[in-house]
Amino acid sequence: MKNTGNSDAQSIDVNYRVGDTLNSKIDQIRTLISPFLENIHKGIPGYVDHGVEHSMGIINLLNTLFEKFEFSESEKYLLYLSAWLHDIGCVVGNGHAKKSTRILEFHRPMFEAIIGSRTINPLKIIIEAHDYSLDIDEISEIESHLEEKDTRLRFISALFRVADACHLGRANKCLYETLRDFKVLNEESIVHWEAHLSVDSIRFEFENEAIVINAIDKGKVDVLKEDIESDLKSVVHVFADNNFPIKRVKVRKYGIVDN
Amino acid sequence: MDVKKSDLLSADFKIAAEVYEYNYVKKEKVWFNKLVKSLEAKGGPSKATIAKSLNALFDWGIIKGEYGETEKGNAGRLLFVTNENKGLIRDIYEKYWKQ
Numbered sequence: 393m394k395n396t397g398n399s400d401a402q403s404i405d406v407n408y409r410v411g412d413t414l415n416s417k418i419d420q421i422r423t424l425i426s427p428f429l430e431n432i433h434k435g436i437p438g439y440v441d442h443g444v445e446h447s448m449g450i451i452n453l454l455n456t457l458f459e460k461f462e463f464s465e466s467e468k469y470l471l472y473l474s475a476w477l478h479d480i481g482c483v484v485g486n487g488h489a490k491k492s493t494r495i496l497e498f499h500r501p502m503f504e505a506i507i508g509s510r511t512i513n514p515l516k517i518i519i520e521a522h523d524y525s526l527d528i529d530e531i532s533e534i535e536s537h538l539e540e541k542d543t544r545l546r547f548i549s550a551l552f553r554v555a556d557a558c559h560l561g562r563a564n565k566c567l568y569e570t571l572r573d574f575k576v577l578n579e580e581s582i583v584h585w586e587a588h589l590s591v592d593s594i595r596f597e598f599e600n601e602a603i604v605i606n607a608i609d610k611g612k613v614d615v616l617k618e619d620i621e622s623d624l625k626s627v628v629h630v631f632a633d634n635n636f637p638i639k640r641v642k643v644r645k646y647g648i649v650d651n
Numbered sequence: 652m653d654v655k656k657s658d659l660l661s662a663d664f665k666i667a668a669e670v671y672e673y674n675y676v677k678k679e680k681v682w683f684n685k686l687v688k689s690l691e692a693k694g695g696p697s698k699a700t701i702a703k704s705l706n707a708l709f710d711w712g713i714i715k716g717e718y719g720e721t722e723k724g725n726a727g728r729l730l731f732v733t734n735e736n737k738g739l740i741r742d743i744y745e746k747y748w749k750q
């Protein structure tokens with residue numbers, strides 16, 4: 393995946409595994425909502441990372457999954473759009489999934505002009521499901537009314553919930569040390585910052601049926617493991633229904649094969 | 652049927668890309684009527700659509716207007732891609748609009 397990281401602004405040079413038409417729509421949406429993502433309050437002293445990097449991190453992760461499993465064009469398209477749009481509500485505060493969908497509705501004509509009216513409803517479902525604003529098991533009923541029959545809406549909503557949780561380990565150590573030095577952080581936030589700093593990478597290992605966190609310091613990532621486990625527990629039955637072999641979360645010492 | 656890359660863009664982004672081209676490629680001033688003629692020559696959106704789109708692009712912070720002299724020396728509202736969107740609109744232009 394290319395990311396040129398231009399100095400004057402972000403680049404849209406992200407590799408989407410969809411055709412040109414859908415690719416162009418995602419590019420335009422990303423351009424449109426970037427100011428929302430860039431203006432999300434960072435939440436210091438807490439560790440919260442909503443923004444362009446987080447969205448791109450989810451897209452990276454989705455692309456690794458798309459290499460290994462068959463997803464329809466419309467499923468990939470909805471997942472990519474969700475990666476960009478799911479957190480735009482954070483710009484107005486907590487309870488962001490409902491706020492994100494409210495923003496979609498508020499500016500519906502603009503979004504519809506780019507992605508079409510038929511995409512907005514399934515997109516809202518994925519976004520609301522990602523932070524439990526919508527129960528995953530309620531989606532089955534909605535799914536049966538969808539026009540696109542090649543979209544496993546309940547499954548991709550479940551997948552997105554977990555993918556969102558799995559974008560870890562992108563903390564800035566110098567920033568962290570500065571915040572500690574100025575005594576800005578509290579005990580709880582230190583635990584989260586140190587957890588993210590301890591993550592080297594995260595992978596879906598299908599042969600082990602596990603999400604594996606490769607950690608520099610295994611002991612510090614428990615809080616992140618618990619968060620992902622909680623999200624995974626809420627959807628593992630959906631994964632099983634769809635033959636998606638991920639059942640558990642493991643932590644591995646970075647650089648050591650440790651089963 | 653081959654689809655031109657430019658056809659993949661919404662009207663709003665066609666207009667943004669055209670403004671970008673004037674700002675950074677041709678390095679010429681552009682204002683509403685000049686933009687309309689330019690897009691008309693490319694088979695682009697109608698004058699009414701351009702007016703409506705520009706309002707949306709202003710609202711979304713993608714385009715800004717600054718009062719200045721047009722090429723004919725008259726006072727006019729010159730159009731610019733905003734700095735914060737320059738990189739992204741550049742990429743849209745390069746990928747879909749550049750001929």
